[in-house]
Amino acid sequence: MDVLILQKNSIKDFLSSLSTDYLLWAPIEKDGDTLFQPLLDCRNNSPDLAHQAKIIKHTIFPQTELLYSYDQNDQIQAPDAQDIKQSILFGVRPCDARSFSLLDPVFKGDVPDPYYLTRRNKALLIGMACTKPFSNCFCTSVGGNPCGQEGLDLLCTDLGDRYLVAVLSEKGKEIIDKTPSLFIAAPAEDIKQGEELAQNAERSMKRRIDLEGVTDTLGRIFEHPVWKKMALKCIGCGICTYTCPTCYCFDMQDEPMAKKRGRRVRVWDSCMYKEYTLHASGHNPRPTRVERLKNRIYHKFKFNVDTFGTFGCVGCGRCITLCPVNEDIIENLLAVKGTA
Amino acid sequence: MSVQKLKDEAARALGRKDVKYLIGYKKGSYGFRVSPAFIEPKEDIDQLIISPLCNMSLVKYVMMEETLPGLTEQAMKPSKIAIVARGCDSRAINLLIEEKGVPRDRLYIIGVSCKGVIDQRKIEALFPQVTEPAEVTEENENYIISFQGQSHTVPKEELLAELCKVCQYPTPLIYDKLIGDKLPARPAHYDDIAAFEALPVEERLAYWQQQFSKCVRCYACRNVCPLCYSTICSLDSLSPQWLRRSVDTSENFMFQIIRTFHLAGRCIGCGECERVCPMNLPLMKLNRKLEKAAKELFGYESGKDPKAKSLLTTFHTEDPQGFIL
């Protein structure tokens, strides 16, 4: 594996060269918020690498996606995969990179999802190592690492005035080879500095929880009263599911458009909404917030383990930071452990 | 304001035979957060707090009581919810009572006079990435902020929520018991709205198109609003369907305008919608615009009195009619 150095003042050149052939996504600050957006003018706009971008999955799994359109003559038109541009996601945190690896088995199931897979296969991930984890990060508790390489094509580590760049895949190598003059081989001291930063980052993770045995405990406490107390403050708003990089629930809707045309779209949905499990008969198997909050925790920490062998959570902490009423998944998991 | 006085009142409230549980504030799980506390009789009162960090409204929970289908006799017994309410909260309660959303005798209100709360975004910008639990007290016109063994003094102006700066009723207008001094009512201010109204239409349009394009339709604003309690909300309804589920500027515009308009003459300015919005949309600008319109066109302020008739359900012959052709 090659490890290279990219000077920070060469970043604009690097990104500019990529933006000709690729749709370049990066965390961009706007009105005090950092969001993953297309980076259009690399010369004049810089990514915001200091803050956690609120949502990332829309880059590969858009919030509203056209499935097909139809007209009055029953002609159906699906979007053309050729129209989806190759994309590069720049500044991806290791937890978010891992999250795509957790979404993949869902969309690669019995019937592979071409909408997700086309974008996924055309996307390249350039990571930014978390040398300073955020206040609610707990990636190490769910099998992640602040400077982890899983799912990334390149991983950059900030060394001050330059980045250490680890080349992790063929795709990553191709990108480097487009502007080889910007990179030099990393000297041993820089590689060592990168390793030290990674170790410090792991140590400085402020929130931790030992999840050993939690899946088994969940298997036993479905009717336990702990869930009622936990769900009382939840307002069922869906912010946790929308910002969660591993949540993928969606709805499909048919919409008539102008000129006798129509379309079917896929839109994000949330298991925290009452309507999510509302049957046509009027029956709702998850009628209150208790059942819905319980389901979310079960999905992430038991059902995902049962089906795919890993927790369905990457420990990014967004649900904790952005929840308006301080529903804290770590606190909730501690309560679960407390029942054992 | 004395936390001990609040705890004493809370203990008295929970000692009453007719109070089922109490909704108050407790320390959050990290940093500057505060969490709602649902305390049943015989549970620990000491977790209750009241401080400038208590920047969320608890009134929402009054309307969120859920029971599984098939009410039991136990659930139907008349019982009260005790609730800690600040000035804005009390206006929401007044409106809920007037609209028959909740009967007055369902609530045991512990009013607290509020000198304003801290804006979460401002304090987290000033002290970023604080995980250790923090405490804030108010002294003169400063906030004393402590965490990790350090203490910081910050002028109140820097951290006070913008809405608190234009708060009209710092002391609750309805309560069973009051904690803290009775603070005088303050005049209404709508300078920020008037300034926006004075902007040319192209600027206003560009501003809102940009804002509405950011909305992710999480529905947090609707969920957190104490006055949005319809069993079937028109913004969710599929038959009839008023709003599409697809998320784009056009649908988002309709969402926000419909929601704002359903609060016309009702919104009491707690600002929860704007506080919870994950995309930081200036939702109170829209709501305060209608607050201003209600005042100017009808001389009306919502939530002052549980017996005052609501604005849009009453008609007076002096109501402005110039817009009717």
Added chain:
Amino acid sequence: MLRSLLEFSGINPLRLRMSWVSASEGKKFADVITEITKELQEIGPQQSYLREAI
């Protein structure tokens, strides 16, 4: 109230009109529609917040 809210959001308030017209007030109906049509033609079609075409 709705008009002032729409105007605040950048929509011309002339696009929202209201009138009381009974079924027997044929002339009034014609006058109201003529007036509204004339004013709308002057301000032109709505350009903002449009649903996208496919």
